Structures are given as C-alpha cells and as structure tokens.
Amino acid sequence: MRHTLVFDADDTLWENNVLFERVVADWLAWLAHPTLDHGEIRRILNDVERANIGVHGYGSASFLRSLHECFERLVQRPASDAEARDIAALGARLADHQVELIPEVAETLADLATRHDLRLMTKGQPTEQQRKIDASGLAHHFTSVHIVAEKEPTTYRELGSAHALDPGRTWMIGNSPRSDILAAREAGWRAVFIPNAWTWSLEHAEIDPDDAGVLHLAGFGELTRHF
Structure with missing residues (x-):
C-alpha cells in the first residue's frame, strides 16, 4: 500500500538543536551569574523563549533575542554595547553552519x-x-x-x-x-x-x-x- x-x-x-544547546552552554559560561545555577537560569530562558516564539516565531534571530532579553532580566539592566556584541558573537555559528x-x-x-x-x-x-x-x-x-x-x-x-x-x-x-x-x-x-x-x-x-x-x-x- x-x-x-x-x-x-x-x-x-x-541535527539542529544541539547547535543551539552549545550556544546556550557558552552563554551560561560567559554570563557567570553569581547566585543562580544553570538549571535556574535555563528555566528563565525557556520562559523568555516561549514568550518570544509567540511574537517573533522560531529561528536563530528569535533565539538571540531571547538571550539578550534573558541577560537583561538577570542583571536587571540593559546590555552594554560590548555585552551585546559578545552575545551576537556567541550566536554567530548558527548563521551558516554545515548541515x-x-x-x-x-x-x-x-x-x-x-x-x-x-x-x-x-x-x-x-x-x-x-x-x-x-x-x-x-x-x-x-x-x-x-x-x-x-x-x-x-x-x-x-x-x-x-x-x-x-x-x-x-x-x-x-x-x-x-x-x-x-x-x-x-x-x-x-x-x-x-x-x-x-x-x-x-x-x-x-x-x-x-x-x-x-x-x-x-x-x-x-x-x-x-x-
């Protein structure tokens, strides 16, 4: 039949999500939050991503937006120009990765x-x-x-x-x-x-x-x- x-x-x-997970791991190491562990931060990031998907959809641009917004929520201030460049650099590998x-x-x-x-x-x-x-x-x-x-x-x-x-x-x-x-x-x-x-x-x-x-x-x- x-x-x-x-x-x-x-x-x-x-393979796709493993690439995003590697960026998240690098972002967490870069963030080096003084009080929250990686599990707690990841739950916050999930909430931010879930909200952004409803407005901006899926993909690397929406994901990077979520990293920026989560960073600003955690540190309770806007990212500096240098910090914004650092986050963008972490996600750069998603743009043209080999399939x-x-x-x-x-x-x-x-x-x-x-x-x-x-x-x-x-x-x-x-x-x-x-x-x-x-x-x-x-x-x-x-x-x-x-x-x-x-x-x-x-x-x-x-x-x-x-x-x-x-x-x-x-x-x-x-x-x-x-x-x-x-x-x-x-x-x-x-x-x-x-x-x-x-x-x-x-x-x-x-x-x-x-x-x-x-x-x-x-x-x-x-x-x-x-x-």
Whole structure:
C-alpha cells in the first residue's frame, strides 16, 4: 500500500538543536551569574523563549533575542554595547553552519521514495529553513516542501485538505512529541516517533503508549521495515 510520509526536518533529518544547546552552554559560561545555577537560569530562558516564539516565531534571530532579553532580566539592566556584541558573537555559528545529516537518512529516503509519496514539513523562519533544505541535498526526494510558522492540528488539517491526503494512510514522522506527534494525531493523521537526544525541551510532551496510531522507532533506518 502506498502511503504519504510527511517528514519533519530539524532533528529528524539533520541535527539542529544541539547547535543551539552549545550556544546556550557558552552563554551560561560567559554570563557567570553569581547566585543562580544553570538549571535556574535555563528555566528563565525557556520562559523568555516561549514568550518570544509567540511574537517573533522560531529561528536563530528569535533565539538571540531571547538571550539578550534573558541577560537583561538577570542583571536587571540593559546590555552594554560590548555585552551585546559578545552575545551576537556567541550566536554567530548558527548563521551558516554545515548541515549534518542524521545517520541513514539519505539512503532511507532514497529507498522510501521508490514506494511512497514523501513530503517535507518544517517550521521556522523561511529563509533559514530553506537554506538548510538546500544544503541537505534531500529536496529532490519530496513531492512538496512546506515551511510553516507553527505545527498545530490546523496546520496538518490544512495541508491534508490542500493535497487531498487520506489521513488513514498519511504519517507524520518526527522527533518532537508536541508538534510532530501529538498535533498530527489530533488532526487524525498517524505518526512515527523517532526520538533525538537533543530534542528541544519546549517540544517535550507525553505520548500515550497505548496509542496504536503512533509507531515508535529507535532510528531513522528502521522506517524501511515498516513502509
């Protein structure tokens, strides 16, 4: 049976969040807060990021804005010009980093494309996401590519309606429980959860272990055993 397989991009096809985590680690070391530990600061940063996403969306620019705002909240004053330059320098590696494919992605997509309809749906800043898609060398495997502002149940329903996708034979494949798995399931799609150790904490959520509509796999290459 031919299925429609819709793939997440960041942390499903290539590594992404680990790059942000490295910047956060460097920022925490640079900050050297005298009283708060890294866990406490990270919780504050998460709150700042969550608020900024609602206004500015995803991507490196929104992330750097959050680092600046979190710094100013912690030190209770505006950043100096030198401090602002330091923070910008810490995040500079995010601008043109090399795309690192997750193991078995290229060969698995090539195999699946011989039997199924493959599509790509990723959220984020369009120019930034397109750069990664182009650099990955994977775009030719996909019937269509969709860069969206958010992955909510309505996003999945609209994509399904626009392309006349059969929910019973359409699978969202990704690493993020919140926006890849739970949102797709709420929209009536099936889902494949492939965990990534570096999945962003704001994407964590509980997946019902008894949900027969979710296939849990340990690695990307296992997809060829099921599709």
